[in-house]
Amino acid sequence: MLALAVHPDIHHPHSTASRPSRHHVPSRSQSSSSSASVSTTSASASSSRIHQPPPISRRAPSPSPPRLRPPLDPPSLDIHSYPSTELLRLLAALLTQIASTNDALKESAAKSTSIRTQFPPDLFNASRASLANPASTLTFHARNIPTITLEAYLLRILKYCPTTNEVFLSLLVYFDRMSKITARAFVIDSYNIHRLVIAGVTVASKFFSDVFYTNSRYAKVGGLPQAELNQLEIQFLLLNDFRLVIPREEMQRYAEQLLVFSTTGTFDSEDDTETEGGWTSTDDEPTIRPPRSEDSCSIASEDSFSMPPTPREERTP
Template sequence: PAGAPQPTAAPFDINAYPPADLLKLLALLLTHIATTNDALPLPHHAASSSSTAGAFDPHNPPPIWHTLTTASRSAISTPAATLTFHARNVPTITLEAYLLRILKYCPTSNHVFLSLLVYFDRMSKLSEDAVGRAFVIDSYNIHRLVIAGVTVASKFFSDVFYTNSRYAKVGGLPLSELNQLELQFLLLNDFRLVISSVEMQHY
């Protein structure tokens, strides 16, 4: 009848979704983003160094600059921080296989894996808003971003998580390198790891 309240869709229960299926969807999305960015002109990738450095004026920073920790300001304004995630070569393992490997040897909740999308978006927006430099996800950095993000998110969201040496071994990295990636991941998110249920439902 007219005027009757319309039924609303029930919130998506991320915890009830089959983990392997979720990771396939996540891998598909992130691989699409990475390969699309791979096709961008080289100067766009180099924008993380010199070409857009002039866009940021330290004497007249944007309002968001004043909300950041000193350490995050340094990381976001320094191209080397984002280049930390850049591999010399594109990993031979597909992103889907990489995610499934993490799930197999460092099992964690769907919430942790989905949080990666939130954090990647935050990193990109924070960099763009703070210094006018886009954080570009591509095939050279996506695997390192994923293992660093899982390491960070597992510790934040889960009661059970693993040692960095285990995450490093599963991710195919030296422990010292993962430790550095973990720190840079935190800095590029300004240590803001809380994700509201509304924000998670959005993703």
């Protein structure tokens, strides 16, 4: 029997290989819904891209630098125009506080009797010899505390021996220098402050002013014998090593520190400045230009007083 060959052009009903592939054609409703969903998705995506707010930064803001307040200028004191009575009130308050504080330190005051063997190398021989004597710092020491207050004592000096503010301010500088030269062996207390003041005013008036008074007048105003004031004047010069020059800047610093003390109650002494100094005469001869009679105030007999004497055993020879 002959086999029948299948012609390629003839479609065989049972052949699957030659069946044409069927393509699914979506209906109109499905097509429209698909396109609608695609458009909705794209629209929502574009809308999210357009209206999405920018991301918020989580980084903490950098702190702003603190505002620095400008430093307060120290109070200024015009030495020439400042009222003398007010200046003496401030000066008396400071010196009284220092003296009262040292009165309570009995042990520190007792150390002033010790002899110091080491001195600054540039001291004059006379000052060096005086400092070697323990009684040099006790020359101003009184037997009893004077009854007159320091403020009244300063005002009395201003009344009967008027002088400039530089003279009174120089007392702070000289006292500070005396303390440094003696290595703190010199201590201001209530027993010596009055004699230190009258001796300092006597020395400073002759150095800073062309017009000053005789030692006899300073002694009468200060309530001391003239011979004792002469001795105190010499000892005051020795304890300052005859260095009386005070630069203007240094004087101004002490004046401003005094003004600060009046508001804060603290006083910072300045470092000693090496300066050249001179010394003044200790005689009782009339000055070059003595005060005129109309400018000189007479001391009434009822207004005179005397300072308590120094112990005889503590007086320097």
